[in-house]
Amino acid sequence: MYAQLVETGSNKLKTLDEMSPEERQFQERINDEIKIEPKNWMPDAYRKTLIRQISQHAHSEIVGMLPEGNWLTRAPTLKRKLQLMAKIQDEAGHGLYLYSSMETLGADRDEEIDKLHDGRAKYSSIFNYPTLNWADMGTIGWLVDGAAIVNQVPLQRTSYGPYARAMIRVCKEESFHQRQGYQILLTMMQEGTDDQKAMVQDSINRFWWPALMMFGPSDENSPNSAQSMAWKIKRHSNDELRQRFLDQTVPQLELLGCTAPDPDLKYNQETGHYEFGEIDWQEFFDVVKGNGPCNRERIEARRSAIDNGAWVREAAVAHAAKRQHRAA
């Protein structure tokens, strides 16, 4: 997901009786579905976990601009160029308000971005895959934003107020992106040439498994989930969300007339769910640890944008100071 493998600093849940009075009051508030707001007392671990989760989410939005930016200059029509540019701009906007919501927890945007640049902070593994053909702009909208929505819809009810409210706006824009992405693929499959259809299938073949990995490790390998669920900063397990995504996505795949690169994918009449093959978890953990196809490139791109802009930011600060001095 946009925030995968978020450390909570605890593997064991405290009972209400084991909690201090203020912690107990905090937990009861969460249990009653009352939002936690920036000025409310909160356990240090809750604060830290949220900072990690929201910053990961924000970093994902920003790094996620790069694989799409790779095709922005080559978008094949003015309409597609405008759509893609607007989508990338939305992502920058999501990054901005996620960083702002993170700052309500006392974190500093620049410090968190430093952590991204020196490898201490993570972002979604999906953005470490290259975008190799134009259909990838459709597939990213359809599968990647689609998976993001499945994860983020429940986050609109997450326990931390500013994060929940940011998610409401983000979700609206993401569903728009998802429909747009699907439409790119559908147009090529229904009205395109054989070359264009081949692009679509090739793109799905490359993004299918990485999209399923976005939901994070399977439940038995998710040590931090229990605490995050108790705090309601996570509302469903990784496997539940993955299943939900798959169930809604396979019929869309069939409507496209494409296939998934998974020979074990089949519908189970009894359960009413799709079943799928084994995810290559080794690949997932490799990519999360920094060994994906584009990890180095993505971080380098972000770092150089910020480093090359240092003189610009310094000039803006210096100019503002001069102005203030003159006004005084």
Added chain:
Amino acid sequence: MQNMAQKKQPPLIDYLLRLGDNALVLGQRHAQLCGKAPALEEELALMNVGLDLFGQARNWLGYVSELLAAELMASELVADKIDADHLAFRRDAQDFRNLLLVEQPNGDFADIMGRQFLFDAWHVHLLDGLTHASDPRIAEVAAKSLKEATYHLRRSSEWVIRLGDGTEESHTRMQRALDNLWQFTGELLQGDEIDQAMLEAGIAPDLETVATRWKATVEEVLEEATLERPSYDAWMYTGGKVGHHTEHLGFLLAEMQYLPRAYPDATVW
């Protein structure tokens, strides 16, 4: 499409191509900046400007394509499908009519903002004049574009001032950018027979008036930015308006037009 540079076309077509191509080419320079802004807020602002420019390009080129289609039909030639996309993605460099200024490479942030400011200061005054065009379609597109360009000018002026009157380094970079770009400003202000024809048709404003206003805007901003204005009498590099471009445009188009050219049979995307 037939090579348009080889054939005489009505001045209105040429004139609208100038407007559309300026927006398209400068928009494409913005697309190249994605993910490279010095701050996240600037990322949003650059995309905003890019979106406006591509929207303007679509409006101008859309109008050109309608006029061209009508003309082809009148001369009973079998028309290829001509639309704004066809004009954007299937024309060669010599058929582009944009100013040399807008095709200059991105360089550093001072180059980017210098280019934008010199263009915006001209664009705003030109569009303002075009809102009075005798052709209502042109007046309408100009009015919409003017609102956008006014914001662009405010932003680029602010950056030129900040960088000019910021740190020593930013001042040096901004001055250098200005000095390098200045040679491309001549053709903004110098009219030719097409500008003259458009003036006579009641479409375009007098370029001399635009030039006077451009100079006033430039002088005011550069003074506040503590930058030295290069001479109006300096040697000027011209040719964009008649399709004689710098080496940079070919590469910009090679990238932008790659898909429609590599897959000529594809009719939808």
